[in-house]
Amino acid sequence: MKRCFIFAAGTFYGLRERPGDPGDFIIAADGGYRVCLREKVTPHLLLGDFDSIEPPADFGHVRRLPVEKDDTDTLAAVKTGLEQGCTDFFIYGGTGGKRLDHTLANLQSLLFLRRRGARGWLYGDDFLWTVIENEALEVPRTVEWGLFSAFCLGDRAEGVDETGLQYPLENAVLTPDFPIGVSNHILKPAARISVRRGALAVGWELPPLD
DSSP states (O other), X not given: OXXXXXXXXXXXXXXXXXXXXXXXXXXXXXTHHHHHHHHXXXXXXXXXXXXXXXXXXXXXXXXXXXXXXXXXXXXXXXXXXXXXXXXXXXXXXXXXXXXXXHHHHHHHHHHHHHTTTOEEEEEOSSEEEEEEESSEEEEEOOSTTOEEEEEEOSSOEEEEEEESBSSOEEEEEEBTTBOTTSSEEBOSSEEEXXXXXXXXXXXXXXXXXX
């Protein structure tokens, strides 16, 4: 497992998984560099179109992206991490703020990662998101009565099972036009969600940071 840490320019809610293992690759995407400075994290690469900040003159590893491009700065960072052989991606600053469009784009980027054999973790405000496709995931209960939500990414998700939750599902079909998976609660020490065919964005509550 090789980890990639991406610091984007959205709202930063605190550092839960800190880089520091041998082989960790750290990317600051545009304004995410400010978070790196505040958290005393030195990125291996600073990239972006730099509409949020101007790259510091004394930082040697900068990749300037064109303003007119298909990739968001965060997706460009995701692709770079994949090129580096990373398999686990921890994305901070990818939610919140005024830009719901970027939050949605970053949820789609989690599916981009999953379809390339990697897994992404998108940190929000005491909430963590990932994506599963044609597979199962076990989610530990870290908050009493902790929230849990699952949404269909695509036309439909078939054969959805959810156990260990207040509202279980068995062989259900989730579609993007009816949010039946929102605002569940984890009752057991761990919940389990599986989908036979399709992709789901799965999120759950985390304990508040001190």
